[in-house]
Amino acid sequence: MTTFLSGGTGTPKLLDGARDVLDGFTVVVNTGDDIEIAGNLVCPDVDTVLYTLSDRIDRERWWGIDGDTHATHEALVRNGERIERVEATCPLGEGRAFSGDGEFMLIGDKDRATHIVRSSALDSGATLTEATGRIGSWIGVPEEERVLPVTDDRVATHIETEEGALAFQVWWVGRGGEPEPQGVEFRGAETARPTGEAVEALSDDVIIGPSNPVTSIGPMLAVDGVREGLRETHVVAVSPFVGGEVVSGPAARLMHATDLPASSQGVYEAYSDFLDVLVVEGEDPDVECRVVEADTSIETRRDAARLTETLIDL
Numbered sequence: 001m002t003t004f005l006s007g008g009t010g011t012p013k014l015l016d017g018a019r020d021v022l023d024g025f026t027v028v029v030n031t032g033d034d035i036e037i038a039g040n041l042v043c044p045d046v047d048t049v050l051y052t053l054s055d056r057i058d059r060e061r062w063w064g065i066d067g068d069t070h071a072t073h074e075a076l077v078r079n080g081e082r083i084e085r086v087e088a089t090c091p092l093g094e095g096r097a098f099s100g101d102g103e104f105m106l107i108g109d110k111d112r113a114t115h116i117v118r119s120s121a122l123d124s125g126a127t128l129t130e131a132t133g134r135i136g137s138w139i140g141v142p143e144e145e146r147v148l149p150v151t152d153d154r155v156a157t158h159i160e161t162e163e164g165a166l167a168f169q170v171w172w173v174g175r176g177g178e179p180e181p182q183g184v185e186f187r188g189a190e191t192a193r194p195t196g197e198a199v200e201a202l203s204d205d206v207i208i209g210p211s212n213p214v215t216s217i218g219p220m221l222a223v224d225g226v227r228e229g230l231r232e233t234h235v236v237a238v239s240p241f242v243g244g245e246v247v248s249g250p251a252a253r254l255m256h257a258t259d260l261p262a263s264s265q266g267v268y269e270a271y272s273d274f275l276d277v278l279v280v281e282g283e284d285p286d287v288e289c290r291v292v293e294a295d296t297s298i299e300t301r302r303d304a305a306r307l308t309e310t311l312i313d314l
Contacts, residue, residue, distance in 0.1 A: 002312065003028060003201040004209065007045050007216025008249060009062035010240055010298075011209030012052040017304020019053070021312065024144030026201040027053075031128070031149045032157035032186060032219025035169045037103050038076075040115035041122065044169070045216070046132055047114060049147050054139040068108030076103050104174035114139070127152040129195050148201060150220045153192035157215050158185045160257075168215055177250050181257040184214055189222035194229070202229035207311050208237035210296060212251040213270035214258055221270075230274035236314050237271055238296055238307070239264035243282030277314050 002022060004011055007030030018025060030045045044063065051057040051065055058066045107115070114135055121131035128149045136147055157168040160183035171177065194202075211217050220226050241264050246252045252262035260266035265285040268278050275289045281296040292314060298304050 001025060001204050003204045003206045005206060005217055005220060006030065006049055006209065006211070007033075007220070008211045009048060010211045010216070010238075010247070012048045012057070012062060013298045014207075014209040014238070014304050014308060015049065015052050016057075016059075017298070017301045017306070018308040019145070020301070020305040021308045024142075024146075026146040026148060026204070028148050028150050028198050028201050028220065030216055030219050031151060032155050032215065033168050034154075034156070035105075035167060037105060037107070037115075040112070040119040042105070042107070042115050042169075043118065043128075043132075043149070046147065046149055047111070050114075050132070050136055050139060050141055053141045053145045053147065054136070056139060064106075064108050065110045068110045070106065070108055072109055072112060073103065073107050105169060127195075129197060146197075146201070148195065148197050150198050150226065151192045151194050151223050153188060153223075155186055155188045155192050155219050155223065157219050158187055159183075159215075159254075160185060172250065177253070181250075181254055184218065184254060184258055186219050186222040189219065190224075192223045194223050194225045199225060199229055202226065203233055206230060206233055206235045208235065208271070210238040210240040210247060210298070212240060212249055212254065213267050214251065214254040214260070218270070227274060234276050235271070235274050236277040236279065236311050237267065237275055238279045238311070239267045239281070239283070241267070241280070241283060242296060279311065279314070 001024060003026045006027050027049050029049055033045055034041060034043045048063050056065045058064045117135055118131045121134055129152055132147055132149055158165040159168055159171040159181045161179040163179055208217060240247050240251055244263055255262045255266045260269055264280045264283040268285055268287040277290045277292060278287060279292050279294050294310050
């Protein structure tokens with residue numbers, strides 16, 4: 001079976017078409033973006049995959065639930081103004097828990113129900129992997145399409161800035177990607193371990209979609225045992241750069257901040273110890289793995305299916 005490493009929106013877009021090509025697959029998902037808001041654990045990357053595979057995803061934004069309402073969020077954001085309250089408020093990890101009063105993330109009402117179900121499962125003693133499985137069954141993710149958090153331990157991505165370290169969601173969503181990033185830290189990664197399910201999945205052939213290598217894939221690679229597992233299997237990665245320009249998101253800025261070239265060359269350098277094939281469009285990086293030129297655009301589900309077929313052939 002094929003395993004996808006997923007973070008951000010690039011790989012979920014690919015998964016949308018992979019379902020038309022593959023009879024089943026496993027998705028190992030980044031948890032570095034997870035954040036607790038208003039007492040509930042929000043797992044943006046996990047939820048984007050769950051919503052994609054249950055056909056609930058908002059395909060205009062590639063996050064959240066299509067057609068969701070925002071009554072609770074609007075009630076919390078008083079008088080149409082967001083109240084900046086992003087202080088850590090509970091012991092789930094520094095920078096991980098934030099007040100819901102004036103919440104800085106747009107959370108839909110149905111989406112919030114997912115967070116409540118997850119948090120209730122965790123409060124009852126379930127692991128994040130178990131909670132994710134329950135949500136998948138609840139919203140209709142097919143059994144043959146498994147969604148696995150890379151770890152049940154807490155790993156939190158922080159962006160280092162001139163103002164100090166900011167939790168990724170605070171920096172990217174709350175602050176609009178400001179101030180300029182100066183580095184990236186994966187807090188908790190030094191003691192985290194991948195789940196047994198994730199380790200097993202990484203023994204299959206692995207595809208990394210066109211994701212940000214720093215904050216979408218990087219937190220997973222920082223967990224002890226993940227890189228080691230990838231070195232023992234066959235890995236194909238799609239560059240998120242087209243003609244030297246990143247398709248979307250802050251990947252180029254974050255790569256500069258971590259001393260990686262903001263190009264497909266930098267993607268290779270982030271994955272060089274385990275990567276077998278790098279798929280690029282409009283670039284010719286100087287790398288020691290196989291490079292394949294292909295149309296990597298994913299504008300439609302058909303595009304995603306076409307690219308998946310190329311990756312499976314590789």
